[in-house]
Amino acid sequence: MATDQYEVLGDSPGPEELENLSPNDLHLRIKKLNAGYGKMAILHDFDLFVSKAQSLCLVGPNGAGKSTILHSIYGFTNIFSGQIEIEGKEITSMTPAEKLKSVGIAYILQDNSVFPDMTVEENLLMGGYIKDKTEESYEEAEKIFEKYDRLRNRRNQAAKVLSGGERRLLEISRALVMKPSVLLVDEPSIGLEPRYIEMVFEILNDLQKSEKKTIIIVEQNAKKGLEFADIGYVLVSGQTAIAGSGDELLENPDVGRLFLGG
Numbered sequence: 001m002a003t004d005q006y007e008v009l010g011d012s013p014g015p016e017e018l019e020n021l022s023p024n025d026l027h028l029r030i031k032k033l034n035a036g037y038g039k040m041a042i043l044h045d046f047d048l049f050v051s052k053a054q055s056l057c058l059v060g061p062n063g064a065g066k067s068t069i070l071h072s073i074y075g076f077t078n079i080f081s082g083q084i085e086i087e088g089k090e091i092t093s094m095t096p097a098e099k100l101k102s103v104g105i106a107y108i109l110q111d112n113s114v115f116p117d118m119t120v121e122e123n124l125l126m127g128g129y130i131k132d133k134t135e136e137s138y139e140e141a142e143k144i145f146e147k148y149d150r151l152r153n154r155r156n157q158a159a160k161v162l163s164g165g166e167r168r169l170l171e172i173s174r175a176l177v178m179k180p181s182v183l184l185v186d187e188p189s190i191g192l193e194p195r196y197i198e199m200v201f202e203i204l205n206d207l208q209k210s211e212k213k214t215i216i217i218v219e220q221n222a223k224k225g226l227e228f229a230d231i232g233y234v235l236v237s238g239q240t241a242i243a244g245s246g247d248e249l250l251e252n253p254d255v256g257r258l259f260l261g262g
């Protein structure tokens with residue numbers, strides 16, 4: 001596997017090629033990013049382009065640095081060099097709170113982060129804890145309840161009664177209370193039964209198509225992730241080895257052999 005991955009790394013796509021995948025209305029850009037944890041660099045001269053209301057899926061082996069990309073965008077890593085920009089404005093060293101509040105970047109955790117003893121409604125309102133006006137959080141929560149009756153039907157019950165799929169829906173919805181324009185979603189299908197996996201991708205698809213959210217997703221289930229996303233980057237050892245439209249990558253024999261079990 002390791003040798004195959006290095007072969008694939010041979011002709012890494014440059015920034016021009018990546019930019020061509022996101023030609024309109026650039027929303028978020030990463031320029032030559034070197035970032036990691038402590039003194040250890042995980043990402044090496046990493047570039048990324050994503051247009052407004054486009055979805056990008058990061059796939060690749062465990063430990064490749066996929067979550068580290070989301071962490072870097074949100075502000076959980078050490079950035080040694082390079083820039084992150086939203087609509088042309090540099091945000092590299094903003095705190096996560098500033099990113100959520102002023103540039104609308106929300107991070108949806110990989111780990112289960114629902115508070116089991118709080119009600120569904122209280123969990124939802126937690127998403128707006130950072131907002132200056134609490135009535136806005138109530139309004140957003142109300143919109144979410146209008147949209148998802150699975151949550152509305154249980155709004156006054158403790159979140160621990162929710163099924164796995166409903167919990168994931170609550171985790172995603174909680175981020176929406178802040179009305180973000182960019183959603184960073186780490187492995188939304190992990191630990192879910194197949195029928196809930198479908199539901200989660202339908203929700204993400206709706207957020208992209210009807211609410212024009214820009215979505216960057218990490219997905220271990222490469223097939224699902226690439227079927228959902230407009231474009232995909234295959235990450236190997238902190239660098240993009242292959243990039244293309246979701247459909248191109250699904251048909252790429254190297255991607256198939258390495259990540260789709262084909």
Ligand SMILES: Nc1ncnc2c1ncn2[C@@H]1O[C@H](COP(=O)(O)OP(=O)(O)O)[C@@H](O)[C@H]1O
Nearest residue numbers: 037042060061062063064065066067068069218
């Ligand atoms: N908080 C952390 N502190 C130190 N090293 C980390 C931390 N999180 C991840 N790493 C390391 O960074 C590398 C990339 O991890 P990660 O981005 O989580 O990979 P992926 O999401 O692609 O599986 C791994 O070697 C991992 O051990």
Ligand SMILES: [Mg+2]
Nearest residue numbers: 066067068218
């Ligand atoms: Mg990860």
